[in-house]
Amino acid sequence: MMNQSILITTSNALEGYKVTKQLGLIRGITVRSRSLVGNIAGGFMTLFGGRSVIYTELCEKAREEALQLMIRHGKETGCNAIINMRYDANEVMNGLTEVLAYGTAVVVEPIN
16 A cells, blocks of 8 residues: 555646656445435525435535545555546436446556
């Protein structure tokens, strides 16, 4: 495992770095469900319209968890950067959502 932080970008390249090795696809996946209390509170919020703080927080936590799992997978491959990073989400069943973070694990070096 590497101790340094990993650079992450949604683009195909990192400005100021060159890719010296491509390690392949990495991903982090989590599946989250809404609690009964969350559904009730979220339901009340939808009656009045506007931003749903409860569902926003649930989505943000799921994305962060998927991102951290992807980073861990990247570190296991030996990368120091992840390029072309993306999120995807799908409803597995009513109230159960899958969130996927994925990208390409690479080794990069600074361009002098």
